[in-house]
Amino acid sequence: MNIGSGSLVTVPSSTGSWKSGDVVSDQFPVGLRVLVVDDDPTCLRILEKMLRNCHYEVTKCNRAEIALSFLRENKNGFDIVISDVHMPDMDGFKLLEHIGLEMDLPVIMMSADDSKDVVMKGVTHGAYDYLIKPVRIEALKNIWQHVVRKRKYEWKDNNFDQSGSVEEGDRQQKPSEDVDYSSSANEGNWKNSKKRKEEEEEVEDRDDTSNLKKPRVVWSVELHQQFVQAVHQLGIDKAVPKKILELMNVPGLTRENVASHLQKYRLYLRRLSGVSQHQNGLNNSFMGHPDATFCTISSLNGLDLQALAAAGQIPAQNLATLQAAALGKSATKSAISMPLDQRNFFSFENSKLRFPEGPQQLNNSNKQIDLLHGIPTTMESKQLANLHHPSQSFVGMNMQVNSTSQHNNSVLMRLSQSQPRTQLLNGANNGSQVSRLPLSMQQSLSPVLTQSGIVDNARGSVYNPVSQASSMVDFSVNQSKELQSYNFSLGSNSSGMSSLTNQGMLQEEVNSDIKGSRGFPSNYDIFNELQPKSQNWGLQNDGSTFDASLHPCMQGTQDVSSQLLLQQGISSTHNSGQNRNAPIEKPMYSNGDEIGHSNTMCGSQLNSGGGNMLAVKAERFPDADHQNTNIREQFGRDDLMSAFLRQQASVGPVETEFGFDGYTLDNLPV
Amino acid sequence: MLKSSKYFRSSLGERNFWGFTKCFIEEKREDEAADWWPSWTSLRPLDVSPGYVDEQFVELEELQDDATPNFVEEVVSLFYEDSARLIHAIDQSLENHPIDFAKLDNYMYQFKGSSSSIGAKKVKTECTQFMEYCRAQNVEGCKRTFQQLKGEYTTLQRKLEIYFQ
Numbered sequence: 001m002n003i004g005s006g007s008l009v010t011v012p013s014s015t016g017s018w019k020s021g022d023v024v025s026d027q028f029p030v031g032l033r034v035l036v037v038d039d040d041p042t043c044l045r046i047l048e049k050m051l052r053n054c055h056y057e058v059t060k061c062n063r064a065e066i067a068l069s070f071l072r073e074n075k076n077g078f079d080i081v082i083s084d085v086h087m088p089d090m091d092g093f094k095l096l097e098h099i100g101l102e103m104d105l106p107v108i109m110m111s112a113d114d115s116k117d118v119v120m121k122g123v124t125h126g127a128y129d130y131l132i133k134p135v136r137i138e139a140l141k142n143i144w145q146h147v148v149r150k151r152k153y154e155w156k157d158n159n160f161d162q163s164g165s166v167e168e169g170d171r172q173q174k175p176s177e178d179v180d181y182s183s184s185a186n187e188g189n190w191k192n193s194k195k196r197k198e199e200e201e202e203v204e205d206r207d208d209t210s211n212l213k214k215p216r217v218v219w220s221v222e223l224h225q226q227f228v229q230a231v232h233q234l235g236i237d238k239a240v241p242k243k244i245l246e247l248m249n250v251p252g253l254t255r256e257n258v259a260s261h262l263q264k265y266r267l268y269l270r271r272l273s274g275v276s277q278h279q280n281g282l283n284n285s286f287m288g289h290p291d292a293t294f295c296t297i298s299s300l301n302g303l304d305l306q307a308l309a310a311a312g313q314i315p316a317q318n319l320a321t322l323q324a325a326a327l328g329k330s331a332t333k334s335a336i337s338m339p340l341d342q343r344n345f346f347s348f349e350n351s352k353l354r355f356p357e358g359p360q361q362l363n364n365s366n367k368q369i370d371l372l373h374g375i376p377t378t379m380e381s382k383q384l385a386n387l388h389h390p391s392q393s394f395v396g397m398n399m400q401v402n403s404t405s406q407h408n409n410s411v412l413m414r415l416s417q418s419q420p421r422t423q424l425l426n427g428a429n430n431g432s433q434v435s436r437l438p439l440s441m442q443q444s445l446s447p448v449l450t451q452s453g454i455v456d457n458a459r460g461s462v463y464n465p466v467s468q469a470s471s472m473v474d475f476s477v478n479q480s481k482e483l484q485s486y487n488f489s490l491g492s493n494s495s496g497m498s499s500l501t502n503q504g505m506l507q508e509e510v511n512s513d514i515k516g517s518r519g520f521p522s523n524y525d526i527f528n529e530l531q532p533k534s535q536n537w538g539l540q541n542d543g544s545t546f547d548a549s550l551h552p553c554m555q556g557t558q559d560v561s562s563q564l565l566l567q568q569g570i571s572s573t574h575n576s577g578q579n580r581n582a583p584i585e586k587p588m589y590s591n592g593d594e595i596g597h598s599n600t601m602c603g604s605q606l607n608s609g610g611g612n613m614l615a616v617k618a619e620r621f622p623d624a625d626h627q628n629t630n631i632r633e634q635f636g637r638d639d640l641m642s643a644f645l646r647q648q649a650s651v652g653p654v655e656t657e658f659g660f661d662g663y664t665l666d667n668l669p670v
Numbered sequence: 671m672l673k674s675s676k677y678f679r680s681s682l683g684e685r686n687f688w689g690f691t692k693c694f695i696e697e698k699r700e701d702e703a704a705d706w707w708p709s710w711t712s713l714r715p716l717d718v719s720p721g722y723v724d725e726q727f728v729e730l731e732e733l734q735d736d737a738t739p740n741f742v743e744e745v746v747s748l749f750y751e752d753s754a755r756l757i758h759a760i761d762q763s764l765e766n767h768p769i770d771f772a773k774l775d776n777y778m779y780q781f782k783g784s785s786s787s788i789g790a791k792k793v794k795t796e797c798t799q800f801m802e803y804c805r806a807q808n809v810e811g812c813k814r815t816f817q818q819l820k821g822e823y824t825t826l827q828r829k830l831e832i833y834f835q
Binding site: 039040041042043045046049050053086112113133134136137 | 726788789
């Protein structure tokens, strides 16, 4: 039923009355096709009756496997799925992830269990809503809103498509997330979003075949200048996407676009403001790859990079001061995360080759983390491996972000220097971006990497798909598979996994960092891979939090146009990811919320350091849980990322890598 | 006590002179030799022993309509089937040595879910209690609570039987 099947669905402005996406029915939500899954026959019968009374078309089944086969046989046969959490044959969250990945349908979870962690898990896995049993008919009367909302955002994304523009990130997720955030009226308020855990969240990734190409926003220099102006006007601390959007007053620009761009920008600022010497050293090496990487992180396309480059022109000191003052700790984080994202790109490239390594990645990442201290060069391969764990990268990224003030410095440096590079990249990316998407899509694995446009050029196919939202769709499928494999490899499905995945992300991040410095192509690949993976992570029950973080990262990391795409792609593909992406942005906004930042980073970074990540994750995980529910996935990631980043901070090199553009990794002295 | 007027609007029974569902009154008579019981004091069968069912049951009643006139009955029988299976499984588990508390908890969780779906309040309370003992790994507490639960369950069955007549 997803709208995605490539056709533009006319989404009504409000409660669109369309049914399976292509037909606008005035009777909506009458006839909404619901699939109910619950092993309790009493409850199932009651739900069926209630839904019938709401004039919905109900199909019930008592087994998750049967439900999945229904859905697979009939891709467009359902509009929404309601599932119980505790089922004997398959965990409800796992089903949620599957549906998100394969069909991109909104899924509502139900349970008699109303404990916070379970609900949080629902959020992080991308459930659109969570109902407590016994369910009352009033609760079911409004489930159609999830369908509408989802479609609306998909439609919006599709329609926003501009030629050559880079998508911001996965829009799919954003819409719902956006809504959530908007409703909480506090985009920057992490806590609020947390409280909204029971609200609908973006759930599934769009990995559905809907090959909707997400419109991309090209952050031109002018646009970016406007953005920066708006941000400065509001004050870094108070700059929330909504207000920025208002100030910028650019028609056609959405809050999500601004949000993801803001994320990246924050990362960038962080990098500029607080780079440790280690990073500085690395930064220097990265200087060769200047701003481009930085920009890319935030999902900027080539143009963005230029913009960043321009921004980077601000004297390092000024910027640092500004950031230090404004962003404070969070700034550091965001800045860091941005660089991380970039790094991920690089490392992704390398990792691309290594994707299948999954579990190994963790190990690798550990090593890589060490390497990060030193020189990423060696880590590339490992990083790649790590990158495979998308989730990991995110974690790593976050961590890096958090821990590095150094990054800021390096970022700043990079920016100034990256101008030429950026342009180069931009040019490369721009051209390749479009073409890349299709390529990347094929690659499926690369989903992670698509972020950097630059990378795409180099890599070609690999990168594109991932970052780009549209491509993401395909990727998501691929990715999910990969991710899933990784996820499992990383750990069990239980939350432990998530931690692992998160860790993996960190590792990846580390790896990616290292790699990123090396060069774009590798990073991108990895990133792409990682990203999608991270998304998967989110979807999977395991460490739902983890996923969340992944997405955010992704969005934030798209420095290069491709980056944006990547994130979007990934996030879009992953239902959970989607949710994550959006939330991630939010976390970013809250100063105190490292995780948010890290989330963004995570997306792109996909954990590079396995070892560190694990440790980090343990620490962060709980945090993630407490994070906004919206971000659910993000939280996990964020935590991991933050944790990871912190570790990285101690590690040193890791951060620096992120701080530097992915591009600059090449020059990292060994 | 009249919990809610809507209850009396239930279509399950014919209306008596006072507009109250007759079945309740009849139930009363049957149950408590209420030949002399004033019709206006008809109570819901389940109100006779208050607390047996809660508002969820009323929800089920409201779901019932002309298209599915026996909806409540259908749901309740589904509940009986499912709970019979669970009770049997729990009984068996309690006989095992050593006792698998995780499994017990799982069963009881299911039981609790379905009993709350039909609004069986007291049964649900016992389930919660049982699960607590389970978590504390208190075998005696579990067994004792389970006996109580079975008692409540049987009483509920009795009440519902009357209700359906």
